[in-house]
Amino acid sequence: MNAPRSRPNLTQIAALLDVSAATVSNALSGKGRVSAELAERIRTKAAELGYMPSHAGRALRTGRSQVLGLVLPDIANPLFPQIAQAIEHAAAAAGYGVLIADSRGDAAMQTQAITHLQDRGVDGIVIVPRRGTRIISTGSPVAVIDSPSTPGNTVSADHWQGGELVGSHLAALGHRDVVIIGSNPASNVQNDRVGGIRSALGPDRRVEVLWIEPHEALHGPGASLGLAARVAEGFTAFAALSDLQALRALTELQQAGLRVPQDASLTGFDDLVWSSAITPGITSVRMDMPAIAGEAIQALLRLIESRDRGNGPRDPGIARASRPSVPMSLVVRQTCGPSPSRTAEQQQTPAGDSQ
Amino acid sequence: MNAPRSRPNLTQIAALLDVSAATVSNALSGKGRVSAELAERIRTKAAELGYMPSHAGRALRTGRSQVLGLVLPDIANPLFPQIAQAIEHAAAAAGYGVLIADSRGDAAMQTQAITHLQDRGVDGIVIVPRRGTRIISTGSPVAVIDSPSTPGNTVSADHWQGGELVGSHLAALGHRDVVIIGSNPASNVQNDRVGGIRSALGPDRRVEVLWIEPHEALHGPGASLGLAARVAEGFTAFAALSDLQALRALTELQQAGLRVPQDASLTGFDDLVWSSAITPGITSVRMDMPAIAGEAIQALLRLIESRDRGNGPRDPGIARASRPSVPMSLVVRQTCGPSPSRTAEQQQTPAGDSQ
DNA sequence: CTGAAAGCGCTTACAG
DNA sequence: CTGAAAGCGCTTACAG
Structure with missing residues (x-):
């Protein structure tokens, strides 16, 4: 029966090699002065027996877990x-x-x-x-x-810089009327993102912030955010402060018969797992x-x-x-500008077409 | 300076009370025989000093972490x-x-x-x-x-029973043509769910299973599942084996100009956090x-x-x-049957209406 | 370069 | 009912 019986400990290895436990400890940790050849013998034996130090023993002695x-x-x-x-x-x-x-x-x-x-x-x-x-x-x-x-x-x-990525992206696409959707005006994270977006969009654009109550965001459904009305008012882009809120916006817009991104562009934050699985994918800012x-x-x-x-x-x-x-980094999945200066994207998926 | 200085240990408590460490240990664990009054004194002192046993010491001694x-x-x-x-x-x-x-x-x-x-x-x-x-x-x-x-x-x-909940639900609403959407035909979980759905729908209904490649499910977007074509073929309900897939189906249907649940009902599994936040909410089966x-x-x-x-x-x-x-339990968020025997729900949200 | 000894904090037989 | 002793596995000064 030469199968290793349970876990060996330092003392057992020391006994097998006729050295002291202290030497085994030193050899394995590389701390004490142990001759190269003995250290090698010890390491070999330890590996052979599959020695793993006891965390409990070490923790008790060193005071670190x-x-x-x-x-x-x-x-x-x-x-x-x-x-x-x-x-x-x-x-x-x-x-x-x-x-x-x-x-x-x-x-x-x-x-x-x-x-x-x-x-x-x-x-x-x-x-x-x-x-x-x-x-x-x-x-x-x-x-x-x-x-x-x-x-x-x-x-x-850097949530501010992440916000700037969104703002620059939307600005580059030509959007001049943007609604920011957030859930918590007391959150530093969300405020930084808002600041970044505003700053990159510059003072000449129309920017509104829509704060959704957090519990409302979770315990919809059906409580409309009135996004379609915003589109009617000329807003062409929605910048959500999280993908969760972007998703809520997307489904509300689509349910109202509006097409994303042709009728309104949508961006989010977090790049959650489903952000790329949905139709259309959401442009999102990802943390490293x-x-x-x-x-x-x-x-x-x-x-x-x-x-x-x-x-x-x-x-x-x-x-x-x-x-x-x-x-942070931007993952672009929509490249539509506001109508009438639409990009090629809209032609691909006219409303009502099932592809 | 009567603030407690760092963490006291058993021995210190024993010394303060002029008893042995063994007695303190016994009193605190309730295992050994210690007189009620002494045990009480020990417990009081320990609480007063905020004594917390060292997990390392205990682990080393008992062999359990x-x-x-x-x-x-x-x-x-x-x-x-x-x-x-x-x-x-x-x-x-x-x-x-x-x-x-x-x-x-x-x-x-x-x-x-x-x-x-x-x-x-x-x-x-x-x-x-x-x-x-x-x-x-x-x-x-x-x-x-x-x-x-x-x-x-x-x-x-009980994923089979969970599937039955979906099947009975759809059957009760009058759906006769159902597409099941899964991602992994090798998964016992998914196969159990399929079995349950089929079994509750009974043999007289048209049921098809659509397996999406998992990587495809994640690395869309744009790879259409052709769901709108299924609706054209007369399917009125989609039963996804996870909310992630239900979400993909929902956005694809909406993007194609179809209304959920009026044109097609949708169910999922897992009741993920966003299932109730989207429009419409997805009926979903939840694990306990x-x-x-x-x-x-x-x-x-x-x-x-x-x-x-x-x-x-x-x-x-x-x-x-x-x-x-x-x-498992069913969280109902859609109660539409197939057209033309539609329920009241459709009237609430006509297409194009932003509420 | 190597070893003997002490001790981290705890619990468990074993005596008294 | 209470205490003295041993030992879990390890590392760290300290001798040699």
């Missing part, structure tokens, strides 16, 4: 998959695991989720706050992903989640280490990234 | 938020944390993700496999959430994720405990739930 927490106040957020995947990937690359915490959309439970993670002994926490929630000092190292204009933000997408997650994890680990070395502040507080603002 | 792993081969799946939230909640209620693992949609990395979690010392793993992936024995206790017709399934929604997660966690913990007691099998294998099949 090698685990980070991830808190998203609104786990039902459709962006959650993108964020979770990017954070998990960046953390894993640095040798950390990611524990999820759920605050079920409740702002009060956000604090509770953080406490819960601390009780579990995480080394640090990544937080994506909802709305304008300010993160108070928690006693743990924290990285905050929100918006560049939020005080205490560690790193985030891998870059954002990478910056967040890097800054968080720096903070954790500085505290471990004891030269950090008592309350470690919030991590600061070296590049706190990450550019 | 109190952490479970969650593996979703396709973390980009829009259902991920629902699943993650339910699993996290059920696990937290049982005193467990949840570590996420990402296999980035790659089937080969599924195994790697499992190994990675095991290396981190999780006590068990919850897996939601993609497609027909069979979970091989892993050496760790595992709970599988897939479909009742998948061998080795621990617990899942809290119940499914609860069964999965319960079965998994039973398996973990049986192995700990040593009366389990060498390879713990896959957990079996007492109630492996959880009913």
Whole structure:
């Protein structure tokens, strides 16, 4: 029976090789001074036995769990998959695991989720706050992903610049009358996006902002936004501040018999999974989640280490990234200008044609 | 300075109360025999100091980490938020944390993700496999959430019964010609749903299944499914096997100038967050994720405990739930029958009317 | 370059 | 009912 029986530990490997556990530890970590050949023998044996260090033993000794927490106040957020995947990937690359915490959309439970993670002994926490929630000092190292204009933000997408992408895009297509659709006037993220759009469109164009109540946005349906009336007023483009709202706008316009993008163009944010599956596809601004997650994890680990070395502040507080603002990118799926200067696109799909 | 300085441990509490660490441990866990009054004194002191046991110390001693792993081969799946939230909640209620693992949609990395979690010392793993992936024995206790017709399934929604809900619903509205839209003929989940729909519609109705290539479903846009042609052929209802596909169908129909639900009814599965926000809302079948997660966690913990007691099998294998099949429920948002026997609904939203 | 020893915080038999 | 002791697996000063 030469199949490896369960997991070996350091002591067992040391015994097999007639060396001390300390030497095995040093050889495997590369820290202590161990002769090259002995180190090689140890590494070979360890690999052969499939040795994996015990996280519990290491954590107890070093006081570090090698685990980070991830808190998203609104786990039902459709962006959650993108964020979770990017954070998990960046953390894993640095040798950390990611524990999820759920605050079920409740702002009060956000604090509770953080406490819960601390009780579990995480080394640090990544937080994506909802709305304008300010993160108070928690006693743990924290990285905050929100918006560049939020005080205490560690790193985030440059939502203003993302807005500019939308504005320039619509301006280049010749749109002069634009409705911006948002859901939360208290959100820094949404306000930055509005600012960027307005700024890129310039002062000479007609721009209106339509704020939908968040609960209304979710608990339609049927509550009309009156978008068709806006088209009748001469608006030719709708710039939604999220794809969720863009989708609502698209279906309302189509249901009203209007054609997108021929009668009205539509843009969104987030580039959610279905943005490319629908007809027509929605032009959308996408965050560089891998870059954002990478910056967040890097800054968080720096903070954790500085505290471990004891030269950090008592309350470690919030991590600061070296590049706190990450550019967004535009995914173009509609290229129509306002009528009558229509582009070729409209000819392809006349109303009523099923292709 | 009477503010609590960092986290106290068992030994410190014991010293403050002039008792042994063993007694404190026993009092707090309620396991050993400790006099009621001493136990009370200990609990009070512990609460006062905000004592939280060290998970590392406990894990090292007991060999259990109190952490479970969650593996979703396709973390980009829009259902991920629902699943993650339910699993996290059920696990937290049982005193467990949840570590996420990402296999980035790659089937080969599924195994790697499992190994990675095991290396981190999780006590068990919850897996939601993609497609027909069979979970091989892993050496760790595992709970599988897939479909009742998948061998080795621990617990899942009753997708066949969910299909029946759709079929009965459409039949009751008088639909006699139905197109089912799916993306993966190899998926047990989708096949169960198809079976249920067919069975409830009965043999006298015209039912066709349209399989869209998954990559095609995601990397449209513009690749028409030819749905308008189906309407011309007399089909009056489209039953998509997921809301993602229902959304694609809805926008294609609308773009072709057809009205939903007047010209064609539409149903989906999953009740994703936007299903109620769009116009019109999509009738959708919803899983009872809290119940499914609860069964999965319960079965998994039973398996973990049986192995700990040593009366389990060498390879713990896959957990079996007492109630492996959880009913789904129908969320009705459209109540149109086929023309000419139309319901009142059509009058409300004539084509071209913006409300 | 290598090893013996201590200790991270906890729980579990085992004595008393 | 309570306590002293051992040990889970690891790493880190400290000797040699």
